[in-house]
Amino acid sequence: MTCANGPVRPLRADDAAAVLTAFTTDAAEMSRQGTVRDAAEASAYVEHMTSGENYAWAITADSDEAVGMVAFSVDEENRNAWFFYWLDRRYRGRGLTSRAARAVADWALSTGGLHRLELGHRANNPASGGVARAAGFVQEGVEREKFLVNGERVDVYTYGRLASD
Numbered sequence: 012m013t014c015a016n017g018p019v020r021p022l023r024a025d026d027a028a029a030v031l032t033a034f035t036t037d038a039a040e041m042s043r044q045g046t047v048r049d050a051a052e053a054s055a056y057v058e059h060m061t062s063g064e065n066y067a068w069a070i071t072a073d074s075d076e077a078v079g080m081v082a083f084s085v086d087e088e089n090r091n092a093w094f095f096y097w098l099d100r101r102y103r104g105r106g107l108t109s110r111a112a113r114a115v116a117d118w119a120l121s122t123g124g125l126h127r128l129e130l131g132h133r134a135n136n137p138a139s140g141g142v143a144r145a146a147g148f149v150q151e152g153v154e155r156e157k158f159l160v161n162g163e164r165v166d167v168y169t170y171g172r173l174a175s176d
């Protein structure tokens with residue numbers, strides 16, 4: 012698995028320590044990305060993201076070190092995938108995830124052979140929408156009051172990008 016033209020490289024087992032740091036230094040935002048509280052859970056997370064229907068890239072910044080992740084989960088029968096991403100809080104706001112997501116989405120819909128990518132983000136997470144649009148996704152809908160977060164119902168915006176877009 013390769014992916015050119017972006018600040019990304021395939022996620023690998025020795026990225027577990029960086030994953031643990033990202034999850035434990037922003038528990039509030041990262042809890043919705045999965046459960047990673049210690050080294051064993053970080054290793055299991057990387058293993059899960061790089062096996063089966065999941066394909067994952069590390070986002071890199073100033074070195075080869077992983078500072079985030081862009082990944083997708085393939086629905087083989089329909090040649091679709093669910094797309095998602097996160098970044099270590101120390102590196103946010105530099106456009107890194109936008110560039111990484113664009114590179115991975117471009118790859119998935121060309122070399123990767125997929126036809127459609129889908130994602131969703133909470134209405135109160137505008138940065139995620141910015142990443143989606145930068146990666147070529149268009150908003151397709153609103154799932155009204157989908158999640159219950161801290162006692163409040165939150166809308167989810169759904170996005171898609173087609174190989175033919």
Ligand SMILES: CC(C)(COP(=O)(O)OP(=O)(O)OC[C@H]1O[C@@H](n2cnc3c(N)ncnc32)[C@H](O)[C@@H]1OP(=O)(O)O)[C@@H](O)C(=O)NCCC(=O)NCCS
Pocket residue numbers: 040041044096097098099102103104105106107108109110131132133136137138139140141142145
């Ligand atoms: C969402 C997340 C990946 C964004 O990563 P990032 O690298 O900081 O994003 P970028 O720097 O590429 O910015 C993306 C866009 O969001 C905007 N943005 C960044 N922070 C913002 C904020 N707090 N409020 C509003 N907009 C914001 C940027 O200006 C940019 O918009 P633009 O393209 O119109 O200029 C990061 O905040 C994160 O990991 N959050 C926790 C996990 C998460 O929510 N993942 C997504 C789940 S759907």
